Amino acid sequence: MPLIAPPLSLYVHMPWCVKKCPYCDFNSHGVRGAPPYAQYVDTLLADLDADLRDFGSALQDRPIISVFFGGGTPSLFTPELIGRFLDGARSRLRFIDHCEVTLETNPGTVEHGRFDGYLAAGVNRISFGIQSFDDAKLKRLGRIHSSQEAEAAVKSAQDAGLGNINLDLMYALPEQALPGALDDVDRAVALRPTHISHYQLTLEPNTVFAAHPPPLPDDDAAWAMQEACETRLAAAGYTQYEVSAYAQPDRRCEHNLNYWRFGDYLGIGAGAHGKISDAASGEIWRRWKTRHPNAYLEAAGQPARIGGHSAVPVDELPFEYMLNALRLIHGVPLDDFAARTGVPMACIASPLEASRQKGWLENDPHCLRTTPLGQRFLNDVIGGFLA
Known part of the structure; x- marks a missing residue:
């Protein structure tokens, strides 16, 4: 997708x-x-x-x-x-x-x-x-x-x-x-x-x-x-x-x-972080601004205001997505993963199944949702999707 x-x-x-x-x-x-x-x-x-x-x-x-x-x-x-x-x-x-x-x-x-x-x-x-x-x-x-x-x-x-x-x-x-x-x-x-x-x-x-x-x-x-x-x-x-x-x-x-649904946001201000998806190129960009207010003011909209700018590597997108979406108690539609990352579902099939086997994720073919046990061990669940 x-x-x-x-x-x-x-x-x-x-x-x-x-x-x-x-x-x-x-x-x-x-x-x-x-x-x-x-x-x-x-x-x-x-x-x-x-x-x-x-x-x-x-x-x-x-x-x-x-x-x-x-x-x-x-x-x-x-x-x-x-x-x-x-x-x-x-x-x-x-x-x-x-x-x-x-x-x-x-x-x-x-x-x-x-x-x-x-x-x-x-x-x-x-x-x-x-x-x-x-x-x-x-x-x-x-x-x-x-x-x-x-x-x-x-x-x-x-x-x-x-x-x-x-x-x-x-x-x-x-x-x-x-x-x-x-x-x-x-x-x-x-x-x-x-x-x-x-x-x-x-x-x-x-x-x-x-x-x-x-x-x-x-x-x-x-x-x-x-x-x-x-x-x-x-x-x-x-x-x-x-x-x-x-x-x-x-x-x-x-x-x-x-944020939790892996939406986009412009980050404006000293130290602000943003995330922008470019549907045409298929890339997802992270941008953050220089942190100190004085340096930010001196830049006044110039390139020096940017503290960093990079595309999220494709192999990091599953972890980035899960870091947000799995915080939601009622979960998110499973199809949203591919739509909002551009990564095929096949790429997360193995950690998805492993988490279900451990009782951390509901065995629902349409929804990505943690069980109460998964909420208790949320860091472990999310860690399973690291590259």
């Missing part, structure tokens, strides 16, 4: 935050002085223009299905600046009707009344980095907000008319026990967000926590937290549709779904 161009999203990276959290390995930089926010938005649009020229026909007539402002802390940017970028992007690209536009938000950086402005600018989904409702745990994580500020920020966004809200929560925090993890879930549910992202704290390389590890719950305790919290979320009406994502009916995150 030839490669078929999948849906296209737009990721926009905002690299500054008030201060770097000790667990964070994202491309984020603590604010020093007054960052050039307005100049950065102009540079984003120049970056977008250059990518549109570079990818040319591979993007022709392909609408944007979702936009995601990630960071860093995008809510450090005023609604006016967010609106300036969205207006510029809409003048260059066609957005689908009711396009999902998400803004990541730190509860400690939101000014009262600003949510009205974000909504007017075109943002229709807010993602709050809550992490915990335990003030002691928040301090240990280096967060700048309190649990009270988190609750007030969520309610402020709801009062402003933003009806699609995600809360990020972590579990297996330093010295956390099961009751604490469940209390975080209960307090999140009480706010009635439409979506909850619930994921385990892990020690990532090149972070403060990796260099000075805090005392974390062991694997068995972390698994017990995950299972108990899953049950509590399900009882509250949140359906798990991905390893760490739970949503009310019809409120799944379309942007992240496009």
